Amino acid sequence: MAEETAVQVNNVTYRYAEGAPSVLSGLSLKVEQNEWVAITGHNGSGKSTLARLINGLLLPEHGDILVQGLNSASEDDKVHIRRKVGMVFQNPDNQIVAPTVQDDVAFGLENTGVDPQTMEKRVAWAIKAAGLAGLEHAEPHNLSGGQKQRVAIAGILALKPDILVLDEATSMLDPLGKKEVMSLAGRLHKEENVTVISITHDLEEVLRADRMIVMNQGVVTADGKPDDVFREKEILDRAGLEQPFSVRLREELARREVVIPENAVSEKAMVSALCRLKHKT
Amino acid sequence: MQIKAQNLGFTYGEGTPFEKKAVSGIDVDIPPGSRIAVVGHTGSGKSTLVQHLNGLLVPTEGTLTVGETTIRPGMKQKVLHHLRRTVGMVFQYPEHQLFEETVEKDIAFAPNNFGAGEKETAERVRRAAEAVGLDESLLSRSPFELSGGQMRRVAIAGVLAGHPDVLILDEPAAGLDPKGRRAMMEMFSRWQQEQPFRSYILVTHHMEDAAKYADYLYVMNAGSIVMEGTPAEVFQSPARLKEARLDVPAAVRILTEIDGSGSFSLNTYEADETADEIARILRGGGPL
Amino acid sequence: MRSMILGQYVQGDSFIHRMDPRAKLTGLFLFLLVMFLANRPAALIPAAAFACFVFLMTRIPVRYLLKGLKFIAIMVIFLFLFRMLMTREGTVLLDLPWLPIYEEGVRDGAVFAGRLFLLMVMATVLTLTTTPIELTDALERLFKPLQRLGVPAHELALTMSIALRFIPTLFSEMEKIMKAQMARGASFSDGSIVKRIKALIPLLVPLIIQSFRRAEELAVAMEARGYAGSEGRTRFRQMVWRASDTRVLFTVVLTGICIFALRG
Ligand SMILES: Nc1ncnc2c1ncn2[C@@H]1O[C@H](COP(=O)(O)OP(=O)(O)OP(=O)(O)O)[C@@H](O)[C@H]1O
Ligand SMILES: Nc1ncnc2c1ncn2[C@@H]1O[C@H](COP(=O)(O)OP(=O)(O)OP(=O)(O)O)[C@@H](O)[C@H]1O
Ligand SMILES: [Mg+2]
Ligand SMILES: [Mg+2]
Numbered sequence: 001m002a003e004e005t006a007v008q009v010n011n012v013t014y015r016y017a018e019g020a021p022s023v024l025s026g027l028s029l030k031v032e033q034n035e036w037v038a039i040t041g042h043n044g045s046g047k048s049t050l051a052r053l054i055n056g057l058l059l060p061e062h063g064d065i066l067v068q069g070l071n072s073a074s075e076d077d078k079v080h081i082r083r084k085v086g087m088v089f090q091n092p093d094n095q096i097v098a099p100t101v102q103d104d105v106a107f108g109l110e111n112t113g114v115d116p117q118t119m120e121k122r123v124a125w126a127i128k129a130a131g132l133a134g135l136e137h138a139e140p141h142n143l144s145g146g147q148k149q150r151v152a153i154a155g156i157l158a159l160k161p162d163i164l165v166l167d168e169a170t171s172m173l174d175p176l177g178k179k180e181v182m183s184l185a186g187r188l189h190k191e192e193n194v195t196v197i198s199i200t201h202d203l204e205e206v207l208r209a210d211r212m213i214v215m216n217q218g219v220v221t222a223d224g225k226p227d228d229v230f231r232e233k234e235i236l237d238r239a240g241l242e243q244p245f246s247v248r249l250r251e252e253l254a255r256r257e258v259v260i261p262e263n264a265v266s267e268k269a270m271v272s273a274l275c276r277l278k279h280k281t
Numbered sequence: 282m283q284i285k286a287q288n289l290g291f292t293y294g295e296g297t298p299f300e301k302k303a304v305s306g307i308d309v310d311i312p313p314g315s316r317i318a319v320v321g322h323t324g325s326g327k328s329t330l331v332q333h334l335n336g337l338l339v340p341t342e343g344t345l346t347v348g349e350t351t352i353r354p355g356m357k358q359k360v361l362h363h364l365r366r367t368v369g370m371v372f373q374y375p376e377h378q379l380f381e382e383t384v385e386k387d388i389a390f391a392p393n394n395f396g397a398g399e400k401e402t403a404e405r406v407r408r409a410a411e412a413v414g415l416d417e418s419l420l421s422r423s424p425f426e427l428s429g430g431q432m433r434r435v436a437i438a439g440v441l442a443g444h445p446d447v448l449i450l451d452e453p454a455a456g457l458d459p460k461g462r463r464a465m466m467e468m469f470s471r472w473q474q475e476q477p478f479r480s481y482i483l484v485t486h487h488m489e490d491a492a493k494y495a496d497y498l499y500v501m502n503a504g505s506i507v508m509e510g511t512p513a514e515v516f517q518s519p520a521r522l523k524e525a526r527l528d529v530p531a532a533v534r535i536l537t538e539i540d541g542s543g544s545f546s547l548n549t550y551e552a553d554e555t556a557d558e559i560a561r562i563l564r565g566g567g568p569l
Numbered sequence: 570m571r572s573m574i575l576g577q578y579v580q581g582d583s584f585i586h587r588m589d590p591r592a593k594l595t596g597l598f599l600f601l602l603v604m605f606l607a608n609r610p611a612a613l614i615p616a617a618a619f620a621c622f623v624f625l626m627t628r629i630p631v632r633y634l635l636k637g638l639k640f641i642a643i644m645v646i647f648l649f650l651f652r653m654l655m656t657r658e659g660t661v662l663l664d665l666p667w668l669p670i671y672e673e674g675v676r677d678g679a680v681f682a683g684r685l686f687l688l689m690v691m692a693t694v695l696t697l698t699t700t701p702i703e704l705t706d707a708l709e710r711l712f713k714p715l716q717r718l719g720v721p722a723h724e725l726a727l728t729m730s731i732a733l734r735f736i737p738t739l740f741s742e743m744e745k746i747m748k749a750q751m752a753r754g755a756s757f758s759d760g761s762i763v764k765r766i767k768a769l770i771p772l773l774v775p776l777i778i779q780s781f782r783r784a785e786e787l788a789v790a791m792e793a794r795g796y797a798g799s800e801g802r803t804r805f806r807q808m809v810w811r812a813s814d815t816r817v818l819f820t821v822v823l824t825g826i827c828i829f830a831l832r833g
Binding site (some may be wrong): 332335337359362365366369370372375377378379380390391393394395425439440443 | 746
């Protein structure tokens with residue numbers, strides 16, 4: 001699976017009902033293996049629709065979608081695509097099926113017909129990897145939002161997906177819950193080589209990505225490194241976005257002739273660059 | 282409307298085996314015309330606390346005074362009905378409360394319940410729709426045909442039309458895109474400034490919003506208020522906020538790192554102001 | 570609702586807790602059948618003895634059960650009286666002017682009430698020692714042979730398990746909507762009946778809409794996790810039917826034989 005493109009969306013058009021306006025119109029994009037891509041854009045720009053198209057929950061009207069070379073429109077490939085692409089949705093309450101944590105984590109494995117011995121091991125592993133050890137028998141309604149989202153991720157993790165799609169998975173969580181979920185995704189990305197597609201309105205979350213894609217009215221209006229894209233104020237504005245604080249700060253500082261090196265991107269790097277400047281004066 | 286809580290505590294299911302103490306020993310004092318934020322992690326008791334202010338919950342300990350009304354443990358909810366007129370409440374994801382056939386009828390629900398006359402109600406509906414930026418042409422549509430953002434506005438208009446003096450906002454901007462979020466918060470700011478006696482109480486996880494849109498913060502942890510003060514005062518102690526499992530806004534984080542003494546001042550917590558402060562510090566301090 | 574323990578689960582590690590849930594369900598059913606053999610109160614003694622024995626084995630405090638059975642006991646006494654007064658056969662025991670009490674009535678009432686009471690006790694023991702998910706799983710497997718006859722055993726069990734999962738969620742949802750409408754001045758507790766029913770609309774409409782949305786989102790999430798019906802599905806929870814399970818069922822049959830011997 002080394003060199004294959006993880007997800008390829010070719011000129012896809014989609015509408016929910018005949019005669020309804022198209023939600024995606026001629027959308028194309030590519031996500032490489034082991035990349036972390038953030039997708040962002042205004043409410044209703046078609047991000048969730050795109051996510052559902054990627055793992056074959058919806059089928060395009062025109063164009064096609066390839067997941068590691070498998071076509072989502074093919075019935076035979078669909079089963080394999082579902083196994084490769086794991087999805088976590090916004091509302092943690094509406095994606096947990098079973099009445100206990102371990103039963104829920106096992107749900108996907110049961111569906112794919114994994115034998116019980118392997119299943120037991122994988123469930124235990126996934127629960128541990130998601131930091132939920134000790135909560136195997138807990139009931140979902142007794143968990144915090146962040147814990148629930150980690151249960152959802154554990155359920156997907158157990159299936160060992162190559163691609164993880166997070167559709168606003170942190171938007172209902174408090175800062176700690178957000179951190180829990182993002183650092184879990186980060187670990188999977190690093191240690192298990194999982195490709196991450198993170199759909200989000202959280203600009204700081206976008207900054208974590210290798211690449212960001214901006215959607216506006218069902219088309220891609222920007223695609224590149226977050227640093228570069230976040231300079232395009234016009235495009236951001238039209239897509240209902242703003243610059244994240246650190247980017248705005250850098251621009252404001254430049255205007256005051258305080259220059260931070262290009263490569264100091266993260267907040268931490270910015271701070272140490274500023275501290276160095278301070279000691280020089 | 283003055284709001285004052287003294288040693289307020291609330292236990293869910295008191296006297297049952299499922300008893301759960303959600304808040305205790307709460308003291309707050311909110312004068313008319315305030316912009317307050319209540320911040321705290323999940324389950325810290327924010328929603329429980331604010332639901333007392335319009336009589337949805339009756340304290341199990343302590344007292345609460347809202348305007349002329351003093352609420353004590355054991356009081357019947359019924360006698361607190363009138364509080365709901367003066368204290369309005371926007372719940373999280375308020376679009377989930379819509380039920381009427383048309384937008385207009387839904388917005389009219391509160392004024393009707395509060396006994397406003399027909400003409401008065403129509404006028405209030407029109408004004409509330411305008412305040413939240415809903416086009417008049419939408420009033421006759423079904424609320425369920427609208428986009429998520431428009432539904433949220435309808436629900437908020439439905440609360441504003443009750444003509445509250447105090448507005449409680451429980452994460453009103455959750456799920457909105459950044460521009461929508463800002464627009465929503467600006468809208469509440471404008472509403473508050475229209476009358477000198479209007480207050481709002483913003484419940485949020487978003488420290489940036491708390492910093493920008495409140496003049497006074499209450500920080501909750503495990504059912505108690507652990508810090509309070511102006512944003513500048515509260516953000517002086519990032520370590521204590523961390524104990525409450527919260528962050529400080531990025532502006533404060535960066536400034537604290539650069540200037541350990543904490544002798545910086547911020548009002549808007551926006552980038553331009555932060556840049557001014559950084560420039561000042563880099564040029565060797567100088568007078569504030 | 571403290572006095573109602575039917576349906577609650579108490580964690581434990583007793584023999585009864587560890588029994589195969591299929592055996593527990595089958596046992597309960599057999600128990601129900603054998604009790605029908607009893608035609609006089611004395612014949613129920615073996616069944617009562619068996620019930621006591623099983624309960625003691627769960628190692629759940631007796632006081633817990635007694636407290637929990639209060640409600641059931643009241644119901645059973647009521648049914649006993651009802652049944653007793655309805656049956657008018659045999660010799661008159663007590664000649665009250667309006668309500669003569671007959672021997673046959675007492676006997677019939679006692680047998681009826683005894684059966685019901687013992688059945689409720691055993692059903693309570695079942696739920697006290699078996700998690701709901703084990704129960705649904707066991708039901709699914711017991712009914713699996715009927716799947717060929719068109720009984721959707723898997724779908725029913727899944728539906729039940731999802732219902733179990735979502736009941737608490739729906740309750741908190743309802744509470745939330747209720748509070749939101751109360752904040753807008755709605756009142757659910759005063760006025761005439763008609764007014765009260767009308768007042769439910771602002772509660773029910775959002776609740777139903779929300780439930781549909783939830784159902785749709787859940788269906789999407791399930792599909793995304795590869796759910797495609799019962800075919801080719803394996804199970805995480807394995808059930809092992811041990812020799813001891815068979816022995817328990819055998820004991821129920823033995824109880825039945827004793828009951829038969831004690832018939833009048
Ligand atoms: N099930 C559906 N049936 C009909 N229309 C739909 C459906 N789901 C979404 N739409 C419409 O499709 C458009 C795109 O919706 P989508 O949910 O993909 O946007 P999004 O970018 O995910 O928005 P958000 O940021 O609010 O989550 C919207 O106009 C929406 O109203
Ligand atoms: N209806 C209820 N019955 C029993 N316990 C409750 C109820 N509502 C809340 N609680 C409990 O009270 C505590 C405080 O909850 P509350 O909803 O006030 O927190 P919060 O700060 O608003 O959290 P969040 O940020 O998640 O909204 C929590 O431990 C919660 O589990
Ligand atoms: Mg979406
Ligand atoms: Mg809350």
